[in-house]
Amino acid sequence: MTIFRIFALFFALTFISACSTKKGSPDISSNKVVPSTQQILYQQMEMVGFIHFSINTFTNKEWGYGDEDEQLFNPTELDVDQWVQVAKSCGIKELILTAKHHDGFCLWPSQYTDHSIKNSRYKNGNGDIVREFVDACRKHELKIGLYLSPWDRNHKDYGNQTYITYYRNQLKELLTKYGEINEIWFDGANGGDGFYGGANETRKIDNKTYYYWDGTIKLVKELQPNILIFSDSGPDIRWVGNENGSAGETFWSTINRHKISIGASDVNYLNIGEPKGSHWVIGQCDVSIRPGWFYHEAEDTLVKTPQELVDIYYKSVGRNAVFLLNLPPDKTGEIHPNDVKVLQEFKKIIDETFKVNLASNAECNADNYRLNNEMFSPDHIIDDDPESYWATDDGIKSAELIIELNDKTDFDRILIQEPIKFGQRISKFEVQIDNQNSWETVFEGTTIGYKRLIRINPVSVSKIKLKIIEANNIPAISNFGLFKSSEKKKAIL
Numbered sequence: 001m002t003i004f005r006i007f008a009l010f011f012a013l014t015f016i017s018a019c020s021t022k023k024g025s026p027d028i029s030s031n032k033v034v035p036s037t038q039q040i041l042y043q044q045m046e047m048v049g050f051i052h053f054s055i056n057t058f059t060n061k062e063w064g065y066g067d068e069d070e071q072l073f074n075p076t077e078l079d080v081d082q083w084v085q086v087a088k089s090c091g092i093k094e095l096i097l098t099a100k101h102h103d104g105f106c107l108w109p110s111q112y113t114d115h116s117i118k119n120s121r122y123k124n125g126n127g128d129i130v131r132e133f134v135d136a137c138r139k140h141e142l143k144i145g146l147y148l149s150p151w152d153r154n155h156k157d158y159g160n161q162t163y164i165t166y167y168r169n170q171l172k173e174l175l176t177k178y179g180e181i182n183e184i185w186f187d188g189a190n191g192g193d194g195f196y197g198g199a200n201e202t203r204k205i206d207n208k209t210y211y212y213w214d215g216t217i218k219l220v221k222e223l224q225p226n227i228l229i230f231s232d233s234g235p236d237i238r239w240v241g242n243e244n245g246s247a248g249e250t251f252w253s254t255i256n257r258h259k260i261s262i263g264a265s266d267v268n269y270l271n272i273g274e275p276k277g278s279h280w281v282i283g284q285c286d287v288s289i290r291p292g293w294f295y296h297e298a299e300d301t302l303v304k305t306p307q308e309l310v311d312i313y314y315k316s317v318g319r320n321a322v323f324l325l326n327l328p329p330d331k332t333g334e335i336h337p338n339d340v341k342v343l344q345e346f347k348k349i350i351d352e353t354f355k356v357n358l359a360s361n362a363e364c365n366a367d368n369y370r371l372n373n374e375m376f377s378p379d380h381i382i383d384d385d386p387e388s389y390w391a392t393d394d395g396i397k398s399a400e401l402i403i404e405l406n407d408k409t410d411f412d413r414i415l416i417q418e419p420i421k422f423g424q425r426i427s428k429f430e431v432q433i434d435n436q437n438s439w440e441t442v443f444e445g446t447t448i449g450y451k452r453l454i455r456i457n458p459v460s461v462s463k464i465k466l467k468i469i470e471a472n473n474i475p476a477i478s479n480f481g482l483f484k485s486s487e488k489k490k491a492i493l
């Protein structure tokens with residue numbers, strides 16, 4: 001190639017790249033740690049459900065000892081379709097079934113144990129509730145999760161290495177015989193007293209080494225490449241350190257995986273995460289609609305109120321995590337009417353509150369938007385398109401967005417979202433309202449992430465400012481909303 005040609009090529013490439021920069025690249029540069037496509041889709045589900053149903057439902061226990069007579073398991077009107085329909089109608093997008101809880105009783109006819117449905121009265125031992133469950137979820141287009149308790153109080157080998165082979169064999173059954181499974185749930189409760197094949201003793205294991213989790217996780221991903229794995233420490237979805245459904249006020253989806261391990265993590269750390277975390281591990285807030293995880297008749301009057309569930313929704317979905325709500329079927333095999341009623345009212349409050357974005361016709365301005373390019377302009381925060389977003393120029397890490405409404409508008413709920421496919425960035429922000437020509441701060445916050453829902457006392461204004469004070473990269477916002485709560489009772493702030 002002649003010198004002239006090399007120069008011509010160089011100038012052409014420079015020109016093309018300058019033009020495309022002017023137009024703006026379709027993406028802002030990503031943070032180092034970002035979610036996988038499966039994780040984004042999972043987070044977008046916002047609400048998932050748990051079904052705790054097993055031999056405990058019939059023995060009225062929370063943690064069965066492992067010595068239960070299998071004949072006790074006998075749901076008379078099992079209606080898996082009802083579980084799925086109830087869950088779906090309250091906004092749940094995936095259901096997770098306790099295929100095996102700590103007592104070791106299996107809801108499918110596992111070939112590796114007798115402590116299962118095959119020795120129960122249900123369908124004279126010919127039943128398979130995992131099969132019924134996956135079929136019903138697929139029929140109603142819900143995603144599917146399975147819970148396989150690592151701790152097994154029935155198995156004679158629990159505590160020895162042979163049990164790990166047993167556990168993995170059961171995983172193989174669940175992950176090869178039932179089609180695509182979207183989530184597997186590894187509980188952190190470990191070791192203690194139990195039946196253990198008749199030994200009736202206490203067995204302690206070392207949480208950090210006993211299960212050889214690395215090998216198990218590899219096996220799970222080999223069997224189901226798109227599956228997401230939940231445990232205290234992920235790798236894909238993590239516990240938030242409590243069972244009351246509340247993620248930290250500050251909540252990072254990023255966390256340092258070497259600081260946590262299954263069954264042995266610092267709960268305060270799990271509840272917050274950290275901005276410089278090495279991995280993206282979604283927070284999942286598990287909580288039961290009743291005091292217990294399994295059904296107990298005595299708790300029929302102790303079902304959480306719709307307002308309590310709404311409060312949990314704000315503390316989970318509204319803090320950048322996923323809400324995992326447990327709905328335990330009763331002895332007949334259906335979700336109790338008291339629970340169903342609460343769920344319907346809960347859903348009504350959420351739907352009515354978030355039906356109309358009062359900012360959807362607002363005029364949005366910012367003190368900076370990337371390359372002054374339409375693609376990153378502030379009006380993308382109200383265009384109802386989750387893919388579009390406002391972002392600043394390189395090097396700008398604080399900015400102000402002004403949202404101007406046509407008239408004075410009453411609202412008491414604020415929604416903010418970051419386009420998380422580029423990572424989680426914002427660490428300090430304020431929401432201000434124009435109060436007779438001076439800005440009054442109505443909320444000071446830290447993280448936003450996938451979704452931040454803010455509850456304030458009702459205000460009536462026409463101008464709102466979102467002030468982004470600190471971010472670990474140029475800030476970007478994909479969605480902003482103002483809403484008026486439909487809660488009849490005084491809302492919890």
Ligand code: FUL
Nearest residue numbers: 052062187188189286293
């Ligand atoms: C806990 C278990 O011990 C409970 O029984 C329940 O399954 C809950 C979701 O996780 O750690």
